[in-house]
Amino acid sequence: MTSIDNHILSFSEGVSIPQAPPEFKSGFIGIIGRPNVGKSTLMNQLVGQKIAITSPVAQTTRNRLRGIVTTPDAQLIFVDTPGIHKPHHQLGEVLVRNATIAIDSVDVVLFVVDGTVACGAGDRFIADLLINSKTPVIAGINKIDQQPANPQNINESYQQMADAHQWPTVKFSAMTGAELPQLQTLLIENLDHGPFYYPPDLVTDQPERFIMGELIREQILLLTREEVPHSVAIAIDKVEETPAITRVMATIHVERDSQKGILIGKGGSMLKAIGSAAREQIQKLISGKVYLELFVKVQPKWRHSRVRLAELGYRVEE
Template structure:
């Protein structure tokens, strides 16, 4: 997709939501562009994007492959507008859902202006990192190698750094160390990314931080609590559908369904006497209240959808499809 097509696409999306939003003209010498955040699962891509845009729009958890959709976070400064594209971790897929996620991450590489390749700097460069490096090397898009999690580096970290320095030299990439968790190095990373951008327009209104609708983020916040609170066998088998959002002057009512693949997973999510579902709902409700800045009533249901991750029809119903 060309830059002009992306401008038109972005503006059409915004106008379709309200019909009244006007994007101001960018000042002279203004820069803008799309930054793809690429990397293996669980290297801190979503945490990084949340920190850069200044608000939580992408869910995070210790569980790998947390991100499923290509999520855009928007950072507007006096000198540039950066649209960060958070992608699913690139890994070896084991089901249809995994194949869709990895394919979307690969497509993102070709549809951005700059790639930020994020690695876990608490461990040395591995085969997964080198696999992604080979993918990126086939693209003409500029790449910055970002060494995240420096707050977790051991005292003898030089050999770890050297493994990534060697990788960056091999591909002639710039390299930057930082910690998305503590914010160390992020201002310098932001300036480095801006330097890579070309002069361009504002794609989105300056006060917008994501192009995703509230319903999508509500579903992700519910899924995040499931990732944090349930056993290992459950998280990757879960999809969320927001069935109804009803706003009143005093409270927003949200009805959502948690879809799982097996009866045993349904039992785990509900818990003894409904305790687990209540805990998930309570934590998710607090996060949704922060999102909409208002009181929320959240009602959750659990439904079994056998082998939904293997079904293209079910994947499409839940919003997982190969992006163009």
């Protein structure tokens, strides 16, 4: 697998984007939904490789991450957004604001819902946001592989919501890939004719450093779960590449000394486990050997400070 960053570098150095044939379609698709409905898993499955982190912990996604799928007939640019929820701090407000901005800045909205539970207040809240937008909406019922034996009531609850707004619906599994070809076909049908926005072999517009930081954060979420929920931000301090190895130095920012202690663990055991698991994922990303060094730094209440948020890369997007 070729390094994502190599694609970014070749693009920025002026590799020409091909001219699209007359009937070619293209556009931006916003993946919107409550936290933990499978938006990042869906984008990874559609793109065909891991560019977005996934976790059983809710509200994992923080940045609007673009995944690019190019077929002979179309180029789909998927925008994965933070789960829309009631914010409890400045970071939460920034994340939800960015998600709602995405609704009006894309060509099609894919409203993803959790097909294992019936339509709830959170889904209806998002539906109310969407009806105030002029962007076309497709309702996607995810997790059909995990539905109960008789999912009729669940499916009908979402169908009623979609019918009320005349939204087409499609059922699929982001985890297994079931019915995703049908989803992709429906999305292409709702796009207008357009150009290539990116070179055909590009899978994301995010630089490799960003993906590295997200892979480290993913392992923290997986290994610490609720002990260190969302008080973590990753800064990639240095990347040194040689033909034999890539050395990566990163700082994990937390809000309290107790969280630092949890991340380091007894005798450094937790930090070692996080580093080992993250290194394996980064090696898959760059297809090469990686030396990863992690540091932990306390930044009190960074999620409540616009200055700290900006320093760590979290801004309201235009």
